[in-house]
Amino acid sequence: MSDLAIAAPRFRAAAAGEALAAWALCLPAVIAYLLMLLLPTLATAALAFTDYELGLDGFRWIGLGNFAEMLDDRGFLQSLRNTLIYVGLVTPGSILGALVLALAIEAGTRGRTLFRAVFFLPVVSLSVAMASAWQYLLHPTIGPLNAALRGLGIAGPAWLSSSDTVLLALAGIGIWENLGFNLVLFLAGLTAIPRELYAAAAVDGVPSAWERFRLVTWPLLGPTTLFVLTITMIRSVRVFDTVAVLTQGGPNKASQVLLYTLYEEGFTYFRIGYSAAITLVFLGIVLALMWLQTRILDKRVHYA
């Protein structure tokens, strides 16, 4: 009886001590999360409903004023449209390209590591530094691309300074940047497909490489493709550095993208409140893409 009476509080003290230790160990991570992620996000969300400008004292709550302004802001709408076009070009381009290359590399007997390294190079290289290389490659008069086109008798456009082609050129660079990353993911996905399924397909009488791809490779790559799709869309929505280095959104806002507008509003015009509102829109797009992945597509690519 007395044993029990003593044992119980002791046990409780031990449990409390353990909980305390757990919290103490979690504390650095919790603080980092609060300070670096949650607080800034909440602050941005709050600022999006103000007219705060850097350097001015005080601010006013203006409710949905910033969002109303966006609907009339030609620059913002243009950047939204440009971003969607950019994503619409880069996502299929880099995914299809990576898939075709991955299948070719997988089918080949030699040079797997070499090709993987070659195509992965853009991912590890600094995109700002690479941008200057692209500036030279795409130069209208001295650039090798237009020189090659001239050799074919085609007058190449001024890629980065014509509003008709600038988005195309940036998307080309974007595909080049994303291709290697996607390629490595697809190669990993391909090695995970059981060899026996290909053997079964052969015995079942699959008549062509295309049919084999349709019956085995494509469905079993589903989870990989979904991940690649999501990550590429999020990465290309975030396009910023090539635009900042090569075109600054020009000519005539033809390459103005969402993140560049956000940067300009916040750090060139110091309209922090408006910039925060654009950030929320950006955040909304990214969250929507992630929701699409986890809620809708996930169910269709995992066959359990």
Add this chain to the structure above:
Amino acid sequence: MSGIHLQSVTKSFNGTTVLHGVSLRVAAGEFVALVGPSGCGKTTLMRIVAGIEHADSGTLQIQGREATALRAGERDVAMVFQSYALYPHLTVAENIAVPLAMRRLNAWQRLPLLGGVLPGTRAARQGIAAEVAMAAGALGLGTLLDRRPAQLSGGQRQRVALARAMVRRPAAFLMDEPLSNLDASLRVQTRREIVAIHRRAGAATLYVTHDQSEALTMADRVAVMQAGRILQVAPPREIYADPAELRVATFIGSPRINLLPAEAGTDGAVRVAGLPVGLRCAARGALTLGVRPEALVPAAQGLVARAEAVEFLGESVLLHARHESSGTPLVLRLPPEAAGHLPQPGGELHLAFAPEAALLFGPDGARCRAELAVAREPALV
């Protein structure tokens, strides 16, 4: 010549020879089990028949047709894989339908939406669905047709793999350890079902396994394979009772056959530890004498052995002992009633066997045919 006919097939991977000129014939309607330890080349041989691997040399005929150069899909064989290799994104019905759809529909008709409106697709699809339903019904899968493989138990998946192989009525069935992923009780039950399917289909069946009890219980003939060579092909009873060489004798039978060092004197009389065993053979010198565990019995006199352990199995008792003079480990399989009268571990006992139950092997492992000694000198009987 119908069935499967392999002749002098060789295969090597990266300089390692896996098959050294293997020849094997599986007649139409026959069930041949290819049994051997892992890595002996039996699965490679089967994959060559299926067309998944290609032989370096040698020929293959299926249903009397030269098949060495044919693609897997054109060989009219079906295969059940060890992992079942079901398509995870297709339902049971769609999985079973694949071999038919690949043969009866053209590339356009197989397309998801467009295919449906093309002429002939509907009729062909209905024919396929009827045959799928029949194959599935025969294996008790009728209620599972809309499930995906991940939603099935191991035994059900195995049936789907069987149904997918059956549905096309191929000239030959190939089965690569189809039971090894099932639990013990299901395995015994499925054995009989596979044999029943084989009888109904009447196709040549080549069945690869490392489990000798599967091979012995299911097959019409057993082919024992080791290190890339087929050692013997014979009906189960003959493989067990009359093995062609030492490696077959030791591989088949559980517990393993007892092997004693023996010697044939100048007169041909065979002796073990100096005792005549009542056999006479043409060979001279050192031999190996094999006795199955159930043929070795305790006796009033004979080989002197020391008991080591007793294992009670229910239907029989295993007595582990050691031959005193040669140190050879021995196993006896005795009726369960004997359990009470066995010596304690460490105790001495005498062992004997009937001469006609003994198998003699030469120093190279080849079988030495022996005859019973006419003059019954005091023998180990």
